Amino acid sequence: MKFQEFEQHKLYVNNTRLHIRKAGTGPPIILIHGWLGTSYTWRKVAPKLIKEGFMVVCPDMRGYGDSDKPEQGYDGLNLVEDLRGIIQQLDIKEKVHIIGWDMGALPTYLFASKYPEEVASITYLDEPLPSVNLHQFTTFTEENHGGYWHFGFNSAIDLPEILISGNERAFWNYLYGLMLYNPSAISEEDKDEYMRTYASKAGIRGSVGWYKDALTTTEQFAVAIKNGKIIVPVLALGGQYGSVYTHEQLKPYCESIVGGIIPNCGHMIAEERPEYLVTELLKFYEEL
Template sequence: MSQVQSGKVFANGVTLHFVAAGEGVPLLLVHGWMGSSHHWRKVIPLLAARHRVVAVDMRGYGDSDKPYGGYDGRTLAEDLRQVCVALGLDRPIVVGHDMGALPALLMAAETPEAVRGLVYVDEPLPGYNLDRFTVFTADNPFVYWWFAFNAQPRLPALMWAGKEAELVDYFLTSMAADPAAISAGDKAEYVRGLRKPGGLDASFGWYREALTTGAQIREATATPMRTPVLAVNGQWGHPGVEEQMRLVATTVTGVTLAACGHLCAEEQPEAFAEAVLNFTRNL
């Protein structure tokens, strides 16, 4: 990581922090909830051997600005498009994990001329199947209960204020097949971002706009997108990522990472990087 550069750009009305490394066809890495560019720390050196890799702290996270609003998928996709313009990333392959997969998908669906490929990592597909995983029923033993709670205005931040370390520890531990993949130092880095002014309220912004984002995805994929897609999930992560992506794209490759939960790039970095590099080889 000694060759990783760090900087900030002004994009779509907010200042966004990023890290970058390597040369070649650009890869834009987009983290998910509670994360930051730190999520990609293990795979950046592996991917940068062949690509120009840029990992962004999305609005609301890490060292980027933390407004209360602007978290619907289209606004976040526009953030990313402007980052690409500012940094000269020509037709990047966009890699989105968790809720970061949603603006990545909208970039690929709505501006296909500007996106070379999409890697959609371990996330439901709002607009198509989110209700299947959030409903509280006997046949859904690991219900995604936090979607509705996190979508409430102001309440989640009020409840978690002063307990950011407990929030991160609870969710990251439950999401990983091997919790040891995320160290105490890693958790402290995520907590640091959440404790910045506005950080907690901002972190729940994607949930407040999840239904809006789902409607945007449904509209954008009324005609299946032709951008090539790699669908990645952990063995113990979100099920059926490949199947759900076949609903919205014409060219889909699926990979399931063994002995892996939801945090694919942190739990199985070598296998994750291999899957991405195999996908990007012919793009």
């Protein structure tokens, strides 16, 4: 099945209309994109998982794609309630496998922490761990090449909308140029699809929502970590030229974890190394 053939629905959950793509039958997998992505991020991965016998749900998270772009509600635990609302409206009764990339990894972890009885496994892809090491990467130092400046930039009131408006594609190209190891993994047609919903004031506002609530999410992580280790199985992967520390950083906070580093890959795992990712996922699921 081609990604364009997936069912598309708009669900009203948690006081927000969320757009999803869904296809397949079998054990359910929820795929959560990250910053500047949408459900389209998973176009190379989702069809492969369906072919292997899974049901796949790809939401446009609040603020992204064809979902609503409200002013508020972007903290990690509220995003968890968005996801639970999707699962409930789709009448999914089984435990779900949740895969989160970039900022989408954050609600993935918090979901497993708060509702472990509803989760079969989580996969945490290429992202720091708030309240543990995020401060190391957002501090301006020579060692981290000036730090993750975009956290502060995206948190500034009205500034992203002012500076990015009219320059959305150039800004997107700049960021993805920094994070891609293989630039050919994303075509101009792919960029057109991302711009379709990003290149507007609402699209920019939604894209920075997670960052405006990042400190709240960091506090939520501190509580979750204090409450104990993640008890569901965890797969953690980072790109060789992305967040190579992803697996090692999570180890102390998970009871059962596997993972490592994806070779010849930057930050955009699902777009750069989809075959590798699917192979690792299938191996992980077979051993559960």
